[in-house]
Amino acid sequence: MNIAARMGSWSTKHRKKAIIGWLLFVVIAVAIGSALGTKQITDAQGANGQAAHAEQILADSGIAQSATENVLIQTRNGKPDAAALRAASAQVISAVNATHLVDDLHSALDPDPGGAAFVSADGRSMLVSFEMTGDSSTADKRVQPVLDAVAQVQKANPALRVEEVGDASISKALDNTLDNDFHRAELLSVPLTLGILLAVFGAAVAALVPIGLALTAVMAAGGILALTSRAVHIDGTASSVMLLIGLAVGVDYTLFYLKREREERARGNSSARALGIAAATSGRSVLVSGLTVITAMGGLFLTGNATFEGVAEATVLVVAIAVLGSVTVLPALMSLLGDRIEKVRVPFLHKLRKADGESRAWRAILRRVLKKPGWSAGIAGVALLALALPVLGMRTALPGSTDLPKTLPIISAYNELAAAFPGGPSPAEVVVSAPDVNAPAVKAALAGLSAKAAATGEMSAALQTRVNPAGDVAVVSIPLAGNGTDSASNHALETLRSKVIPATIGTVPGAHAYVTGETAGSHDFGTQLANRAPWVFLFVLGLALVVLLSAFRSLTIALTAILMNLLSVGAAYGAMVLVFQHHWLDGILGYTSTGTIASWIPLFMFAILFGLSMDYHVFIVSRIVENRRRGLSTRNAIEHGIASTAGVITSAAVIMVAVFSIFGTLSQVSMKQIGIGLAVAVLLDATVVRAVLLPATMALLGERNWYLPRWLQWLPSFEAADRENELTAPTDVPIRQPSIVR
Secondary structure: OOOHHHHHHHHHHHHHHHHHHHHHHHHHHHHHHHHHHHOOOOOHHHHOOHHHHHHHHHHHOOOOOOOOOEEEHHHHHHOOOHHHHHHHHHHHHHHHOOOOOOEEEEEEEOOOOHOOOHHHHOOEEEEEEEEOOOOHHHHHHOOHHHHHHHHHHHHHOOOOEEEEEHHHHHHHHHHHHHHHHHHHHHHHHHHHHHHHHHHHHHHHHHHHHHHHHHHHHHHHHHHHHHHHHHOEEEHHHHHHHHHHHHHHHHHHHHHHHHHHHHHHHOOOHHHHHHHHHHHHHHHHHHHHHHHHHHHHHHHHHOOOOOOHHHHHHHHHHHHHHHHHHHHHHHHHHHHHHHHHHHEEOOOHHHHHHHHHHHHHHHHHHHHHHHOOOHHHHHHHHHHHHHHHHHHHHOOEEOOOOOOOOOOOOHHHHHHHHHHHHHOOOEEOOOEEOOOOOHHHHHHHHHHHHHHHHHHHHOOOOOOOOEEEOOOOEEEEEEEEEOOOOOOHHHHHHHHHHHHHHOOHHHOOOOOOOEEEOOOHHHHHHHHHHHHHHHHHHHHHHHHHHHHHHHOOHHHHHHHHHHHEEEEHHHHHHHHHHHHOOOOOOHHOOOOOOOOOEOHHHHHHHHHHHHHHHHHHHHHHHHHHHHHHHHHOOHHHHHHHHHHHHHHHHHHHHHHHHHHHHHHOOOOOOHHHHHHHHHHHHHHHHHHHHHHHHHHHHHHHHHHHOOOHHHHHOOOOOOOOOOOHHHOOOOOOOOOOOOOOOO
């Protein structure tokens, strides 16, 4: 008896212990999470390369992390008006000072020569810059009085644009918008999933079971994550991805189980025997599927980036817990409910479900595919390759302000500020460490740094310099050309690092300089991913190959599974390029294309899609292998295996496509890219790949599907199934329409 069957057998015999134990586990995990809270990554941990080094020096230096705010004062008629701009600047300074929430003000009114940096090149804009007092992490909660003060100055000067943009104000606006977005997505995903499950089952109890397992798995994982985040810190991305993946796999695994149990009941098996068969077959598929998803997501640990490591940590946890629940509490709950799982039927939906001809439709499609497998495989393969072809023109870039919702007034102000003072909203931060940064040689080098930076034409003179109490660290803010993440900004960063700093700070013995900030952080992050991506791909593909070989004892099945998954992922990438680089759905999705794909998305999506695609593949191929072991020919095993699993695969795919599509409605362009990319990938995977390419390819290969060379016989094996007479109903027993799942 395989592991899943043993666990299922124990759970059905001790169902009260299994159910109560699961509930206690969830409650205790949630309590731990509430008591501890999650440990968030620091700026230094979230950065890579030189930026990470700079952030760590800052963290150790005692320099308080500041929240910089800027007020743009600009003529609306496009003409310079120095008198009006200076008068409004004075009003802004007076107004924000009156809040007692700001310090370290700088403007064009400063008496020293540095004031010139706060006047735009065309003379029609001036800048007032200041720091929020107190803890920078809570500045967004305290910035509203300052925003109100600036708004009063705007009201008094209608001929001018007077707008505040900065760390705290942007964070406040974005947090409100994005929190609302994600909250709406989370609220919509559950009822939408429930509605689809009601349509699938036609019974409320059966629809609630998958939702219940998925949500309790997510809750438990969230609690455990608070504990594990002590070792591997996370950020907010991890929790969002955990919900997304947890809901997807939790529902999928339950559908796999329910489908098989209902089918065996329809064969005439007793409730206990049907559940035992489901545990030994679908339960095993769940274990293998879960292991492949964990393998795929675990590859993100190799990126060397704290955000990706946190995502890997969260998804590995939620998938592992969903698998545990599927092979323990789920069979116990199904044993307790028995045929009462059909209770609270939805009359119209239940009748519609029973009258549905989906199984016959899938079988008709499969017969056409298997009749001409060469043509079918060729057409499907060419179609997927054609869709993947745009990948060759994929352009990636780390998103900056272009990723943000354009409907927010503060984003418009940000863009105006960036145009008038390039690099001003998010300057490069040059972190200088020396035994004494106040020494004459260092001070002269800092002055030279500012002057040489301005002389390049790619940067402006230093806006400000901060020194820590110990006097061994200084931070110089230097605006770079461009929008922060474009080619102009990256070229300016390269000039700063390779030419300006070596010619100034680099000439002082004992002094060292490292650059951080938005541009540097984005550049170093992209470099890190580019260097680590090949290792992630090799790890995921290699380990998945081992898992599949052990699960199916076939080199052919393992290799074709990986190739099909890669083709599916490539087609999803191609669809993203068409939509987001070529403006196919700008109007429908309510955004303006940036012309690029966020550089972190391809690797992120590869891990998720490879895992989810394997989910379906393992479930289908497990059924084909089982039919083959029952004595069916390869062709009949393929036809019956896919036809009998088509209903649950279709249902699971519809749920995932619907949930992922919700993310396509979020404000951030990168979230739209993830949502559309995942939705297209799952749709293609569940239809073209699994219903056409998979059966056609297996039919062409015939008996070669089961090939395992002698030199691989040593591989460990998952116990595939019990003895035939202990597992499966006789093949001559007619299969009636399952009572719940088609």
